[in-house]
Amino acid sequence: MELKYEFYINAGLEEVWSALISPDGTRSSFFGSELRSNFQPGQPFAYVGPGNDGQETVHVYGQILEFEPLSTLSYLEHPGPSYHANHEELQSRVSFQLETVGECTKLTLINDQFTENHPSFANAQQSWWMILSSIKSWVETGKTLQFGW
Template identity: 65%
Template sequence: MELKYEFYIGASPEKVWDVLVSPEGTRHTFFGCVIKSTFKEGDRFEYVGPGGDGDETVHVYGHILSFAPHEQFSYVEHPGPSYHANHEELESRVTFTLEKAGECTKLTLVNDGWSEGHPSFENAKSHWWMILSNIKTYAETGKTLNMGW
């Protein structure tokens, strides 16, 4: 199973990268979450934000596979502990790739390597569209889409 999305964004790769990894960028585009990590290969990361466990709910966690600023960011993720009792068994891989395309940035997202029967697969199909649309809008305008979050 693989989810793949390609977006063209009217902003530089540096600007899009900042939206993907900075606390301000992720807070505005990833459902109010901040990514916490050293961003070194093999190190842990967490998307933390408001949720069922309070303001510090861990929504997604895992480890960094690759981190090449302005080019590629890849990680293995698991749903947060409050979502599924077997969260450690459930995983997928997420890879963001940035390429300069004229005055724009081509952002490609591939979400693959899903554990068999992963319960988050169906939600991910629609959530990635919302997140990527927000990344595009925020990188281009500095504003986010009001999706009722």
């Protein structure tokens, strides 16, 4: 199973990269969560924000696979402990790639290597459209999309 999305954003690599890793960028697009990591391959990361367990809910966590500024962010992820009792057994890989196309940035997201019968696959299929649309909107306009949650 593989999910693949390509978005063209009317901004430079720096702005799109910031939306993927900075606290303001991730809060604006990843359901109010901050991406916390030292971004070293092999090291942990977590998206932490408001949710089931209060303000410090771990929504997704895992291990950084690749981090190349302005180009690539890839990680193995697990759903947070409050989502599934067997969260440690559930895994997928997420890879963001950035490249310059004319005066735009092409953002490619691939979410693959899902554990068999991963219960979050259908949710990911829907959520990535919202997250990527939010990134595009935030980078281009400075405004976030309000999904009414």
